[in-house]
Amino acid sequence: MNRAINDFVGGLCIEEHKDHRHLPSEHAPLPQLLTLCLSHRGSALQSLVSPSTAVLGGTPIADGDVMLHAPTSGTVEIIDGRWIHLRPDGEDRHAEPFPALDAHVSADLLLNRIHSCGVVGLGGGGYSCADKMQQARAANARTLIVNAVECEPWVTADEVLLREHTDDVLRGVDSLARLLDDPKIVLAIDPRNSAVDRLAHATTSRHGIELLAVPARYPAGSERQLTQIVTGTRLPAGARPLDVGAVVINVATAYAVHRAIQQGEPLTRRLISVTGPGITHPRNVWVPIGYPVDHLLAHCNGGTNATVRMGGPVTGASATSDAAVDKTTYALSIVGPPARIDPCIHCGQCDAVCPEGLSVDALHFHADRRDLAAVDRLHLFDCIECGACDLACPSAIPLLAQFRRLRIALAERADAEVRAEHARTRFERQQRRQSRDRAEEEQRRIKRIEAGRPWLAQ
């Protein structure tokens, strides 16, 4: 295993809290009801099923940017435009899988299979894997980065998946590499990861995959920072890894690609960590997509929805009462009682750890005053929402949550401005049309007067 020679700016060393990394993964029992969301990354999916249809596991039930499949056999219950409720019949029957694709099929066929199995980025981004690889092909990407870093504390789902299914993940990586033109393959991993030995063993027998130990600092696994570690190029603001010829794939995504191509199996379940300081026995559980969060918490003897974050304990957002696991949920974190928030002492720790070099202290100052113009000027939109500032803050100020709220406010304001500009254009167009109509009528009137009344003269 090679040690990375490049590094990223900022970041910090944190307690890992990953003692449960050595436990084997478990399977969650089927719940009474699965709730599948009919939107993906903000765009709506079209439902392909009507109410009270019986479906088998693996049947496509919604289509759009990505495809959504029924995780198990059962009856589709309510579709109220936003959700599909699937009531499992308990038999867990599955539709016939797609035929396995061998090593020599065309790239189009591979991409098509990845799309029709509904594979998305499982590291949390959720971007369609087929679209991403298509763009990487078009941009002639030369580096395939497999992201096994999983830098967030308490989360071990990728690590356990990688240890238990090392060969399957590597097969998925091989399939993805076939889509690119002989790329350099780098598997980036934290040296403390328990799958390192197995990986080292597996990668010696195949050539072409470089195992790279990244700096053990948070957030080394963030896409932009990882790209810098691997390629040595710092991504400019707004740039994606593809702009420096790299494409970053999460290990869970690579596994899903393997299942799609070699097993013909749509993405209907995933391994997630149920973890965090608020739970006695953190563990990793295979759950079908759509698993209700409260059910899963009851199964794992965890907290209530009020104390749960969808995702890791640092970057996860609070769960709603009817939240369900979706394709991008990599962990459920039960957080402890909130820490006492003290006033900002302007110590500058947040500035020092920000991996994007943002002036977090100044951002917080203006954010408290809701000065939207100032935070926009301080590049709030370049924030990668890693939460390193939260971890560093000695006053326990929830900076990330504040910045997220501000981003929503800024986006709403920009939206309102666009709408106002649109209404202004339409109003002014109408005004011009009406004044033109009036002028034309005036012209006609003048013509009528000038023409006189010849029929009266006779």
Added chain:
Amino acid sequence: MTIVIAAVLAGAFAALAGALLGFAKHTWPTADGALVAAIDALLPQIQCAQCGYPGCRPYAIAISQGAPINRCPPGGEALVRSLSTLLGRSEHTAIDSRLPPFQNLLAFIDESRCIGCALCLPACPVDAIVGAHQQVHTVIARECTGCELCLPACPVDCIRLVRARP
């Protein structure tokens, strides 16, 4: 004699300067136009005409000529604040209490009751209603600003306000 020459020269210079300034004011009326544009940029562009002027731009022109700045319910107090900052006028802090609050809703035509009279079409300041005589009309939700001007125009009261932008 000297004093006469001085007076004539000064008078000629004053006349020349006056003519130049007058010419400049007529040819490049930018100062006023820029002020109107700045005010117009702050107005919310709902075009609801509750201010008593036929739309946001006419109101912006009126404000630049001294009309009260507290007549825009969609803009709310935030607008009054930013207008008083822009214009240095602090006589108002809140919206005129006689004006009803803005609800931020969208117009919706009940197509089962619409008689196709086309009376609501000219009432809409942003051409957000499509329809023709003897044809059912509908509101383009994306274009509707929620100004409520179409409500009184409808003779059968088939337009109501509905919640929410998507």
